[in-house]
Amino acid sequence: MSTPATVFWQKNPALAWREIDGETVIISPNDSVMHELNDTGSFLWKNIDGKKSAVELAELLLENYEVTPDIALSDTQALLEEMSSRKLLVTVPAIGGVSP
Amino acid sequence: MSTPLTNLGRGPRQQFGLSIGRVPFRLQTSDKQLFGAASARYAAFTDAAARPITIALNNGATPEGAPADFAYEFEGAALRAFSHGIRFDGVRNQYALDSLLRVLLSWKLLGRLGFLLHAATVVRNGKAYIFTGRSGAGKSTVASLSPEGSVLTDEISLLRREDGMWRAYGTPFWGEFRAAGSNSSAPVAGIFRLLQAAENGVEILRPMAILRALLPNVLFFSAETEANRRLLEILSQAATEIAGYDLAFRKNTTFWEVLPS
Numbered sequence: 001m002s003t004p005a006t007v008f009w010q011k012n013p014a015l016a017w018r019e020i021d022g023e024t025v026i027i028s029p030n031d032s033v034m035h036e037l038n039d040t041g042s043f044l045w046k047n048i049d050g051k052k053s054a055v056e057l058a059e060l061l062l063e064n065y066e067v068t069p070d071i072a073l074s075d076t077q078a079l080l081e082e083m084s085s086r087k088l089l090v091t092v093p094a095i096g097g098v099s100p
Numbered sequence: 101m102s103t104p105l106t107n108l109g110r111g112p113r114q115q116f117g118l119s120i121g122r123v124p125f126r127l128q129t130s131d132k133q134l135f136g137a138a139s140a141r142y143a144a145f146t147d148a149a150a151r152p153i154t155i156a157l158n159n160g161a162t163p164e165g166a167p168a169d170f171a172y173e174f175e176g177a178a179l180r181a182f183s184h185g186i187r188f189d190g191v192r193n194q195y196a197l198d199s200l201l202r203v204l205l206s207w208k209l210l211g212r213l214g215f216l217l218h219a220a221t222v223v224r225n226g227k228a229y230i231f232t233g234r235s236g237a238g239k240s241t242v243a244s245l246s247p248e249g250s251v252l253t254d255e256i257s258l259l260r261r262e263d264g265m266w267r268a269y270g271t272p273f274w275g276e277f278r279a280a281g282s283n284s285s286a287p288v289a290g291i292f293r294l295l296q297a298a299e300n301g302v303e304i305l306r307p308m309a310i311l312r313a314l315l316p317n318v319l320f321f322s323a324e325t326e327a328n329r330r331l332l333e334i335l336s337q338a339a340t341e342i343a344g345y346d347l348a349f350r351k352n353t354t355f356w357e358v359l360p361s
Contacts, residue, residue: 016328018336021308025336027315029328034315036308 008092009057009080010050015088019046026088035088040065041079050092054080113159119147121258121269121285123208125201129157137194144283145272153208155186157197172203172321179203202256202273203321210330214260215338216319219291221252221268227289228268229359230257231347232317237294238349245353252282256319259288259338266342290343290360297348300358310344311335 011017017026024042026035037045040061047060058076062069083089113130116139124147129135134157168180177196180187186204191197206216219232220239224246231242243254252270259268270282293305293313305313314335322328349355 014325016325016332018332020311020336020339021306023308025311027328027332029323029325
């Protein structure tokens with residue numbers, strides 16, 4: 001993973017999203033593309049608030065799902081990178097400010 | 101309703117009141133030709149409701165001042181929504197007018213718990229059956245297989261939540277099957293995603309699947325975040341409260357036999 005550990009993750013403020021039926025649907029208004037998150041993806045999405053790193057999010061996943069620490073971290077990092085590549089997330093450096 | 105207004109030097113300005121899905125509009129224009137076309141096209145939706153949304157149609161230069169709350173352009177025709185009213189400019193024919201009216205209606209429905217959907221709606225036993233799907237999925241086929249007078253629309257349906265229940269309305273935005281739609285409404289029985297098949301069958305959909313079926317078929321034209329959030333909120337509510345199904349159907353009237361009553 002290329003993102004530094006000190007980076008916090010934040011939802012792209014331009015998105016529209018809803019949780020329905022235990023899953024999350026996200027719409028990016030600019031291109032009207034619909035993204036869906038499964039149960040664990042929805043769990044992480046709800047906890048992404050601009051104040052948590054990948055490691056902290058993985059710890060939450062570990063506390064709430066039956067996974068090993070290694071898998072929790074690798075799955076979390078993979079999902080964050082995937083969502084970032086789709087412009088669903090932005091990163092917040094520890095020193096403040098928002099970078100795409 | 102057609103009444104002359106003041107003379108602005110470009111011929112008498114006329115106005116025409118219409119209502120689509122209980123959203124009232126008043127078109128005002130001195131464009132005689134376009135007025136005639138609009139009066140004919142929307143004749144079945146004529147209405148003189150109180151406090152309509154006034155649309156100034158091809159009424160001259162754009163006023164200077166505050167930016168529009170909402171704007172949309174289509175092939176040289178422009179819609180601009182200001183706090184004091186709506187302007188349609190550069191509208192060359194009834195088709196451009198029709199397009200801008202759809203855009204405006206989709207935006208105004210946000211505040212009325214409603215949305216426009218690419219769907220044919222057929223009323224049976226007093227309830228509205230909504231058949232949606234991409235172009236070619238069979239909306240017009242379903243409409244053509246339904247009794248005369250039962251089709252609210254074969255192209256664009258309007259759904260609104262009123263008094264705790266969802267109703268479907270006909271619209272004047274007709275498709276290929278009929279030249280005229282029905283200015284009426286009925287409570288929604290269900291939403292059916294069309295799949296042409298050799299055998300008829302229905303499969304119930306979970307709310308997320310209903311939302312997935314709705315989203316690609318919703319007419320919406322704003323890229324503004326808050327508007328999209330509001331739309332998603334309305335669609336999620338619809339997906340949770342309206343029964344939804346995948347409908348595999350043969351191209352004959354027997355598909356009605358498998359629909360839930």
